Amino acid sequence: MKQSHDLVDSLRQLLGDKGLLTGDEMAAYESGARYGRGQALAVARPDSVAQLREVVRASLRHGLGVVPQGANTGLVGAGSPDASGRQLILSTQRLRSLCEIDVANRSVRVAAGMRLSELNERLAPHGLWFPIDIGADPSIGGMVAANTGGTRLIRYGDVRHNLLAIEVVLFQEDAPVLRLGSALRKDNTGPDLKQLFVGTSGAGGLITEVTLEVRPRPLQSATALVVPSSDAAVMELLRALETELGDFLSAFEGLSGRAMQAAIDHVPSLRNPFAPEPLPEFALLIELESSSSGACTGLDLQACLDRFLETQFDRTLSNAVLGGGASLWHLRHAISDGARALGQPIAFDVSVPRSQLMAFRRAALDVVADGFAGLTVIDFGHIADGGMHFNVIRPHSEPPLDAARTQALRDGIYGLAVESFGGSYSAEHGIGPHNLGYYRRYGGIAVQSLARGIRALLDPQALCGVVDFGPAPDGDAPSLHHH
Numbered sequence: 001m002k003q004s005h006d007l008v009d010s011l012r013q014l015l016g017d018k019g020l021l022t023g024d025e026m027a028a029y030e031s032g033a034r035y036g037r038g039q040a041l042a043v044a045r046p047d048s049v050a051q052l053r054e055v056v057r058a059s060l061r062h063g064l065g066v067v068p069q070g071a072n073t074g075l076v077g078a079g080s081p082d083a084s085g086r087q088l089i090l091s092t093q094r095l096r097s098l099c100e101i102d103v104a105n106r107s108v109r110v111a112a113g114m115r116l117s118e119l120n121e122r123l124a125p126h127g128l129w130f131p132i133d134i135g136a137d138p139s140i141g142g143m144v145a146a147n148t149g150g151t152r153l154i155r156y157g158d159v160r161h162n163l164l165a166i167e168v169v170l171f172q173e174d175a176p177v178l179r180l181g182s183a184l185r186k187d188n189t190g191p192d193l194k195q196l197f198v199g200t201s202g203a204g205g206l207i208t209e210v211t212l213e214v215r216p217r218p219l220q221s222a223t224a225l226v227v228p229s230s231d232a233a234v235m236e237l238l239r240a241l242e243t244e245l246g247d248f249l250s251a252f253e254g255l256s257g258r259a260m261q262a263a264i265d266h267v268p269s270l271r272n273p274f275a276p277e278p279l280p281e282f283a284l285l286i287e288l289e290s291s292s293s294g295a296c297t298g299l300d301l302q303a304c305l306d307r308f309l310e311t312q313f314d315r316t317l318s319n320a321v322l323g324g325g326a327s328l329w330h331l332r333h334a335i336s337d338g339a340r341a342l343g344q345p346i347a348f349d350v351s352v353p354r355s356q357l358m359a360f361r362r363a364a365l366d367v368v369a370d371g372f373a374g375l376t377v378i379d380f381g382h383i384a385d386g387g388m389h390f391n392v393i394r395p396h397s398e399p400p401l402d403a404a405r406t407q408a409l410r411d412g413i414y415g416l417a418v419e420s421f422g423g424s425y426s427a428e429h430g431i432g433p434h435n436l437g438y439y440r441r442y443g444g445i446a447v448q449s450l451a452r453g454i455r456a457l458l459d460p461q462a463l464c465g466v467v468d469f470g471p472a473p474d475g476d477a478p479s480l481h482h483h
Contacts, residue, residue: 004086007062008042011088014054019045019094029089030081032074038081040067040089047094049167049208053175056206056463059088060173065465066090068202070142071115076432078201078466079142087465092141095208101126107164107183108214112141112207128214131156135333141207147199149428151332154384155250155289156215158428159198166194167209171459183211196454201430201466204458216291221250222301223287223325224309225273226317227280231358233316234284238354238384240316241286244308248301251287252384253332254357259380262338263331270331273321280319284383285332287325332380336389339378343395346406348413352423354386360421364390367412372405374398387427418442432466439469 012020021029021043031037041064046052059066065087069079081087095113102108103126110119117137120129132143134150144166149158156162165181180194181187197205228234234254241249257279264270272279288301306322313320321328339345352360361379368377376395381388392409394401401409417423418438425438440448451469 004041004062004064007058007064007088010058011042011044011055014058015044015046015051019047019051021045026089029069029072029091032072032080038083038087039085040081041086043089043091045091045094047097049095049169049177052090052095052169052206052208053177055088055090056169056171056175057173060171060175060461060463064088066171066463067465068092068145068206070113070139070145071137073136073138074142074146074201074430074432076201076426076429076434078146078430078432078434080433082433082465090206092139092206092208095141098209101128101214102183103128105183106214106216107211109165109183109209109211110140111209112139112144114140116140116143123214124217127217129217130162130212130214132159132162135336140210140212144198144207144210145200145202146430147428149382149385149387151253151382152250152287152289153382153387154252160195162213163194163198163210164213165211166197166207168194168197168205168207170205171461171463177208178205181211185213196458199430200469201432203464203466203469204455205464218250218289218291219293220290220299220301221287221325222248222289222305223285223323223328224305225255225321225324225328226284226286226309226312227274227319228282228284229314229316229318231362234358234383235355237284237312237316240312241308245288245304248288248290248304249286249384250289251285252382253285254361254379254381254383254388255283255285255332255335256377256379257281257283258376259335259339259378260331262342262378263334264338266338266341267330267334270327270334273324273328273331274319277319285328335378335380336391339391339393342376342378343393343398344400345378346392346394346401346409348390348392348410348417348425349387349427349429350390350413350417350423350425351385351387351427352417352421354383356421356423357381357383357386357388360417360423361388361390363416363420364413367416368392368409371412372409375409386423414438431469 026043029043044055067081067089069091092113095111098111100109115137132150133152143159167179170176376393378391414425431439
């Protein structure tokens with residue numbers, strides 16, 4: 001215990017009162033956005049790489065684990081401490097001063113603690129943006145650590161596809177600083193080592209700086225909310241879109257009727273876009289984008305989309321709302337908050353081959369309907385990349401789910417995705433304590449052993465308390481584990 005007090009005292013001298021939080025000041029850092037709630041020794045908030053290195057060195061000297069945390073918007077508990085009270089949350093919130101934009105190179109060097117919204121505000125005057133679109137406002141370093149995807153992955157890719165370089169402090173005795181990659185798009189001079197830190201929730205090192213490829217802001221966009229005539233028509237429509245308008249397709253999102261209704265009920269300004277007709281059981285939000293001006297190309301994207309959709313009536317479509325991009329995206333982004341307002345969510349971030357997504361959806365709905373009476377499903381997802389957010393809600397009027405029933409539901413949905421449809425139990429939220437059991441169940445012993453070996457090179461004393469990517473100890477059955 002004296003070691004803990006000594007560490008806190010030394011960190012306060014290093015970081016000052018704003019840089020070190022204790023007691024009630026830590027509450028917002030100790031609970032995750034959805035899962036993960038623990039008790040930290042303290043929250044360290046260095047404002048420079050030099051300070052961060054000293055925090056790592058001090059933690060190693062005192063034998064106390066650290067939990068890297070960005071904006072704390074993650075959904076698998078990876079940024080939350082355990083219940084021991086002996087872990088230090090290492091926040092990047094104050095690492096935000098760097099933002100060097102190279103307009104001609106279409107790249108930006110940015111501090112890891114800067115938020116996505118602020119980065120895009122700074123890029124906007126140059127006609128640029130970082131086009132990863134998600135409902136939260138994460139830190140840039142956190143986006144790399146989670147390999148964020150989002151609604152426009154089909155056009156722009158995930159963070160990994162737009163990452164040029166990182167700077168990372170390793171969890172080693174001298175807290176070395178490595179710069180991996182550069183602003184070059186072409187550099188085939190060895191292994192791409194920065195990828196060791198992408199999608200690993202901070203395991204192995206703490207990202208302090210990121211170099212990203214950024215994109216021209218769209219000068220045109222077109223939207224429609226359409227009702228497919230059948231499940232089979234969803235993929236038929238997507239293939240036709242990619243054939244006819246593939247250069248412009250930026251989003252192809254699925255929204256269930258219950259998901260849209262949850263958003264409308266939660267946000268007073270939202271309306272049923274199909275009124276006076278009722279909401280359909282399932283709809284597709286389609287978006288086209290172009291960074292070319294209509295004046296130069298002669299293309300009117302909304303007119304192009306409208307003409308295309310006219311050809312699909314009585315084939316793949318039964319109804320459509322054309323245009324209205326801002327209101328339709330508002331509806332889409334309000335679904336998550338609307339779902340939470342209905343009750344306790346048991347959330348699944350899954351992916352399957354997109355050719356199987358609608359079949360998976362029907363099978364997953366059957367799992368809930370057949371075995372979990374009283375629960376409701378709010379589902380939406382990224383149809384074009386095979387991703388789905390399948391949220392099972394325990395309404396406020398229903399009694400709480402016990403641990404065994406919750407486990408059975410999670411096993412049922414994840415087993416369906418992975419075992420029956422060849423999919424993933426974590427499409428874009430990453431691995432954290434909340435889904436570590438499924439990593440161990442489905443990851444494969446050889447792969448997990450390799451991951452543990454890599455982490456041991458980067459973090460030999462296992463300082464980082466995020467996730468142990470190795471296999472479970474001998475004799476331990478895979479299990480769900482979260483704070």
